[in-house]
Amino acid sequence: MEIGFIGLGAMGKAMATNLVKAGHRVRVWNRSPGPAAALREIGAEAAANAGDAFRGDLVISMLAEDGAVRATLLDNGAIAAAPKGLLHINMATISVALATELTTRHRECELGYIAAPVFGRPDVAAAGNLNIVAAGPTDLLDRAQPVLDVLGQKTWRVGEEPIRANIVKIAGNFMLGAAIEAMGEATALTRGYGVSAGDLLEILSNTLFAAPVYKGYGALIAEERYEPAAFKLKLGLKDIRLALAAGDGANVPLPMASLLRDNMLDAIAAGDGDRDFAVLATVAQRRAGQLSKS
């Protein structure tokens, strides 16, 4: 297929690479030129601008956050100028407010639109093992499926309204943050009685909590290995804010998300914003006076 691809951050670059390797004709665009050059070396074409990527069989966008989506796709007229009938697969994690606006805007412009945010870090994207949560009209999902199959190990369809995929992604990232905070408090508690984070988490992440989140982040916490960051805490905070904003929109109190927000601000104030999301666990330790003792 002929695919436009917008947004070549750590995630997007890995995904676009997989599409090229799978034999698709991929036209890429990125705000800074470096990543596009790397993609060209393996056979991708370069789009002249974001709008230029909006042609062919479908276009995928994987931008970092609401502001980038708005600047790249809305403000500069890329969507407005796209050929009618083109399918746009938005795989970014964005707010429900922007998701709603984009759905309307594509309909007005007679473009196909599906939301397909993903679970997985860059290494998972590189392996083509993402879990993709997709929502949109069934016929559009069917058109997208061969491409999604290249990018992920499984596509979870959650309905016809694109926003449904976005809220699932937001809820999942909130639960991720909650799991890290829980590990942070639990290990601060046991450490107060001489039991290390490693001792505690080895047991739990092999029994009741034998899941990727607990094994992966648990290992980072046990080893106090917060750099290099696979997923920066300040990006995690962005996602918690999306959860809180979504809660605002539907009058859903989210006290645990509020707690995460405050503790993540604490971490940022302590200088840990660019370290891995797992560093959130140190807030509980610091507040218990355990870090200064070490």
Place this chain on the structure above:
Amino acid sequence: MEIGFIGLGAMGKAMATNLVKAGHRVRVWNRSPGPAAALREIGAEAAANAGDAFRGDLVISMLAEDGAVRATLLDNGAIAAAPKGLLHINMATISVALATELTTRHRECELGYIAAPVFGRPDVAAAGNLNIVAAGPTDLLDRAQPVLDVLGQKTWRVGEEPIRANIVKIAGNFMLGAAIEAMGEATALTRGYGVSAGDLLEILSNTLFAAPVYKGYGALIAEERYEPAAFKLKLGLKDIRLALAAGDGANVPLPMASLLRDNMLDAIAAGDGDRDFAVLATVAQRRAGQLSKS
């Protein structure tokens, strides 16, 4: 072996039954007589009182909470009167304060003492598949091991001080509560945008959160199946209080545990104290005005 067994609640009864079936000579005692009678039918002996169970090769106690332990083992002199050198395996979930006191008391009375609390519901106990967290002097743990192997699928040794096992158990139950609360808030959030708890949790408990806690409690939440209770919310609150009390003792702030405590009181005030711990998830729904709409 000749084993005393004190405390025949849902957990204790299943465990004592396994010991009898494994060929041990088991002398049981329980505050109310019914469960002991059932055990006698399959070959157990009845102890005349709690103290009478304190003889033979070792004694196991599996009592419901601090008060029961204190009344059954300390106040009536059972420990004080036990034959020197006897090994006592305390498998109950108790406070770190009482754990410390018991360790001292057994030393004074020249008794062996190990703490071996368990993870697993009654059905897991019946299957002999508990995860046992054990702490105590290595030679005592070695003596206990054959018996623990009957009761659980694995024994996780965490050190020589009994209290270490207790704090691990407390931390694990806190994390369990945190996971339920996270699922409750996450599903209230997605429900506010039309995505059911089942849709959300099917995805998450098969990907990032593919662990027993999320699968098991997630299913209860998705199906709103809170009765019969395998683990009552009010017993879950008892464990959260143990976590908060342990935090008090070591100056460890536990804001997530505090949040759990308040939401569990909310659930009890709403009449859900005797329903399954998973009912905690409904607090977020009720606060979002979602329950009255249904």
Place this chain on the structure above:
Amino acid sequence: MEIGFIGLGAMGKAMATNLVKAGHRVRVWNRSPGPAAALREIGAEAAANAGDAFRGDLVISMLAEDGAVRATLLDNGAIAAAPKGLLHINMATISVALATELTTRHRECELGYIAAPVFGRPDVAAAGNLNIVAAGPTDLLDRAQPVLDVLGQKTWRVGEEPIRANIVKIAGNFMLGAAIEAMGEATALTRGYGVSAGDLLEILSNTLFAAPVYKGYGALIAEERYEPAAFKLKLGLKDIRLALAAGDGANVPLPMASLLRDNMLDAIAAGDGDRDFAVLATVAQRRAGQLSKS
């Protein structure tokens, strides 16, 4: 003086009225025409549009929130077209982000700008007894003082940067919300032991807490008198969001503000968004199961 006045809500109308009565020549503008007509009857002139109010000696704006300020003063060019040197006194409660933007914009347009948000409900405004928190260059504050003296009982000057007045106002409203929540929880607690809100608050608001906030909101809580709303809960939530957003901007965790936010969403979900801010106190009662009992 010749004064433009933009924004004739409950607060603005009372303030503009006082300026007319004090003998100033006041040119008013409001999005909906009714309030301007009432002002004309007592001697005010009508501005043709918001920009038309930007002339004379100074212009005062008292708009409801960021969106209204942006729409009325920025988007339509009112500030851009104003005569150089004109003094603008912005008395609205706005975000620190917008306050910063406005300060820059006025400087670019060579206009004088001071922020002068107020503490006080509409009845206090009508009596000319507002407490005004003002910040801006000293010479501009001096120019504004005679007018501020008509509107308030006292002007508290807090520095040269306008944003300083805004953050003080935001912090004050946060503390107001915290006081209401504290009264809500305290009265739920005593009510759980048979002591009414009235009994508790009569004592406290006449001793340790003998201050307007506790006397005023305490009376509303004790009498469960939440309508008519002098200050609606949903407007209170707007202010708490300003506090949280300001905290975001400076990496200041605000757990008490987060708690307020969640409880106010709870109140809105329960249908109380248009009732008085004091209705926040009922959240604690409802969660304790006390409302269904009454």
Place this chain on the structure above:
Amino acid sequence: MEIGFIGLGAMGKAMATNLVKAGHRVRVWNRSPGPAAALREIGAEAAANAGDAFRGDLVISMLAEDGAVRATLLDNGAIAAAPKGLLHINMATISVALATELTTRHRECELGYIAAPVFGRPDVAAAGNLNIVAAGPTDLLDRAQPVLDVLGQKTWRVGEEPIRANIVKIAGNFMLGAAIEAMGEATALTRGYGVSAGDLLEILSNTLFAAPVYKGYGALIAEERYEPAAFKLKLGLKDIRLALAAGDGANVPLPMASLLRDNMLDAIAAGDGDRDFAVLATVAQRRAGQLSKS
């Protein structure tokens, strides 16, 4: 009158001194002998033990916390041995659980019993200006009134059941903690934008929050004057725990009290447990990274 007085801490010593000066015959007892000696110098008599103070017209106890009350009055038989009909005025801040137990115990022993906890620091006690919250049978309150009039500026009667006075005192101290936390967060917020605690609190404690709590603690916060402690943070935590325990007893969620508890543990872990309760305000500053900058 002939008055027994038990408990000569900072508060009790000031109160007993006032009774002596008012011409009463006072028989004092204290666990450590120093304070009793000082009282003897101004004319008090020394009781041989706590039980020896239980005679004459009435006995007042002003002990530090539940444990001291239990050890001094219950465990050693002082109440059991007291002459029937004697009136005991318990002015300590104790738990509702102990208050209930004491009420029952006095009835069994045919003693009069009223609870009369106080608001006010030691300097207020010395000036005879305490606010006393009293509950008990009316005839007993009438008997106590002349003595209470010596100790306080006003007695607030709240009913016939002693526990009612205790819960009012507990709720008041919770509100005090909430006010300090609110000031802590508010000043951290404004400080993030360059406005000092002093600037903010001068305005608020002279307008909306013009009450003793805000003026007094606000001054300590503004001046960062946390020593010497008039009321130690760790004693404040004791009172918050009484609130939480009372909430437990009546199924009242108290999220703000939970927040206070966690932040006070944070303060204690940071080494501030023996500083004034006002030091709680520094937790918000430290979490915002403001303390390390100073």
